[in-house]
Amino acid sequence: MKRSIVLSALLMILMVALTACGNKSGEKVYVYNWGEYIDYEVLDLFEEQTGIEVIYEEFDMNEDMYPKIESGAISYDVVCPSDYMIQKMIENDLLQEINFDNIPNFKYIDSSYLESAEEFDPGNKYSIPYCWGTVGILYNKTMVDEPVDSWGILFDEKYSGDILMIESVRDGFAIALTYLGYDLNSTNVAELDEAKALLKKQYPLVQAYVIDQVRDKMIGGEAALGVIYSGEAIYTSRENPDLEYVVPKEGSNIWIDAWVIPKDSKNKENAEAFINFMCDPEIALRNFEAITYSTPNSEAWNLIQDEEIKNSPVAFPPQDVLDRCTAFRYLGEEMESLYIQKWNEAKSE
């Protein structure tokens, strides 16, 4: 008995030791991306084609990602933050300029997105757009009778316990500020207090504060209304046809997530090879089909076979929707902590 246990333990060690001596070419690229924000097979393809090993890690919020980059405890080579966070990283000197000679596929990125990106990355020196989208309301047609076209429905007591609010400081405030008719980049303390009061009133009505969990919960019919990124909407309505996505009439946030290279990257050329690979139209298409987040890659868009998706107002919204959307700006450290403080206050009973 004892002997057999000892033997099996030794055998396990041996097995482990043998598998540990696997293949290692040495070339690596450390990628830090949003959760489930890529077709994972694409990573294998990249490894096959370039021989560079991808070490892939995921985050759920810009605010979680930032301190990891800032602390420098781990040096990532490619990161995919959102617009306002890129601005913050540029201002705090955490990024390095991309060498566009190494990214020939850059030409496939539609110039209109590069123009929008100038807002947070003047001159398009540090970032290359990967995905973009809007923030809106996902609702279950069987549970909501009235037409949904306003953020106001998220503050309606009728839906108490049926609302899934977004667990993100900037997005949460953007909803309240926009509904109140203010700029979602507001730095006016009185406006913020008003928004906070509104969010506090909403607290008892909210079933849960979520980001990615909204997907599963809405598909399962757990709630009637949920705040969601447009990219998830195609997937959710595929899984549950009762779900519909809308960008409220008051306006909303339009966002771009883009690849950047942190200053302390140790494998800059591998990073550029990776970004270049991601800009390849075929690859961008695969990613789009896997994650259904809108791609800024115009050639990839041309390749989309499904006409319905290609002209989907959710993935590629018409101009009038885009016109009422605003992008986030980085508001400075002081404002940032004020936002966080007010958000926590709104969320405690």
Place this chain on the structure above:
Amino acid sequence: MVKRIMEKFYVGLILLFLYAPIFVLIVLSFNQAKSRSKWGGFTLHWYRELFKNKYIMNALYTTLIIALLSALIATIIGTVAAIAISSMRKPPRTILIGITNIPLLNADIVTGLSLMLLFVALRFTLGFTSVLISHITFNIPYVILSVMPKIRQLSPNTYEAALDLGASPIYAFFKVILPDIFPGVLTGFFLAFTMSLDDFVITHFTKGPQINTLSTKIYTEVRKGIKPEIYALSTLMFIAVLLLLVIINRRNADKKDTIKKFD
């Protein structure tokens, strides 16, 4: 009689409470739908997918190797330390045992964070080694606490007799002491292995990007919805452990029976 039935009923209720989530997970591993909240029909698909998923297999591999290495190293350090501590006088012994209790009693979150801060302060890159060190640290106390009672049961005479008969201390240790305390060492090893396998919080704070254990892999998936392959894997692991324990239990029971016969 009524009391007996009531008692059985009560035990049954508690067991239902303890096992209900496990049944749910096992059922989910056969669910065709990808989403947790929908039942899409019976399938064995995820069991096949599981072995193709390199992220999950990597996490499983990391989990096992860390559990194995940390348990092994902790067993060595812990057993030696337990022997040494037993030979000490009271004041230093009490202090050492007090410190040994710290990782047992302290909150996982504090243990994990304090180790993470230490590694960062020492400019030590978070990764496999930092997780391994942390696991060894919280495993050692379990080994010491398992071995200690066995050492107390030792008769010092046999060891001294061995020395008197000309055995070197090391030889005497392996021939006289180790066989006697071995059950405790084994318990310590398996306990440490289990603790390491099940840990999430400490790994979460001390790991780097290259590695994921099953726990941390699951945690990253909590938000987007757990992949059904994970349910399949844990069902397999659960059943494996169940079988193992039943077999060991059978054997022990048999052994006891034979011992009784000899009495």
Place this chain on the structure above:
Amino acid sequence: MKLFNITNTKTNSSSNKNGGSSLGNDKVKWLSLPYIVWMIGFIILPLLVIIYYGLTSGNKLKNLFTLGNIRLILDPTNFKALRLSLELSLISTLICLLLAYPLAMILSRSRMKSNNFIVMIIILPMWMNFLLRTIAWQNILERTGIINTVLNFLKLPTLNIINTPLAIVLGMVYNFLPFMVLPIYNVLIKIDKDVVAAARDLGANSIQTFLKIILPLSIPGVISGITMVFVPSLTTFVISTILGGSKIILIGNVIEQHFRVGNWHAGSGLSIVLMFFILVSMAILSKYDKEGEGGSLW
């Protein structure tokens, strides 16, 4: 997973008062050196580092001593989180005790062939990953979950437990119940049957026997169980994240969030506050420690 009855080692060490070594060799002491080095490096030092972080401002220009991080606990949101954590963990500990004691009594009296078997059934669920088990509760409790589907089918009113403090208490009780059952069970099986029989012979009824004999003798196990349920409940952030829908913020969540967004000094300060509460429960534990004979799990 802290399965040991902590009272065990100390009682053992005090039973060996003369300090006589079982191996009788002074050189043997030095074998503890690697362990001592390891403990200083990875137990004591990290605690000092977290205390250092907790007591300094983290300002790059002048990193000064401050109590500001500790005082953060007085901030209304943080204070509420701490109060809620204390409330919920006390409630869970109490429920665990009420559920576990009768169970341990029944199990200790059963004529099972081997104690291991009983220990095994209680521990076995722990081999399924703890995060997964908690997620499974989500499936059970959700509005469209298993319980509510059954209730709906029976035309009964549905329950709304998920994302409430009740769900978190349930998660705590579920996850930590074995830590209460096992120490109590271990103490109970060690109570001498003759003592109980003697009490009966002397005319005590079963309630008197329980109150005068069994209960006092089982106190060390109860105390161990309480600590082992209370501390992890007080400090959890995982259970509240999964079953509380980010609506219920416990002190563990506050600390985790501070570390997540890079406020290491604030997070460390609050960790010190948390350690204070752990120390208090440890002190209570060691006070009861002397009175009885605890037993270890295996």
